[in-house]
Amino acid sequence: MRARTAAMMILAPLALAGCKMTDPSAAVKDLRGTPAPDFTLTDLDKQDIRLSAFRGRPIVLAFWAYG
16 A cells, blocks of 8 residues: 555656646637637527627627536
């Protein structure tokens, strides 16, 4: 048991040393200032709504999931 604990204390930092820490917002920085891709959704009345119809106006998208 002591040998296993000692091995973990030595191997854990070595394993973590190989991990590269990245800025999680780095992917977002590349997209700032670019327009969102156009897409179409169907509303409750079965009418198609395109994102491009709201160009120049602020919108809020809320995605819900249930299972």
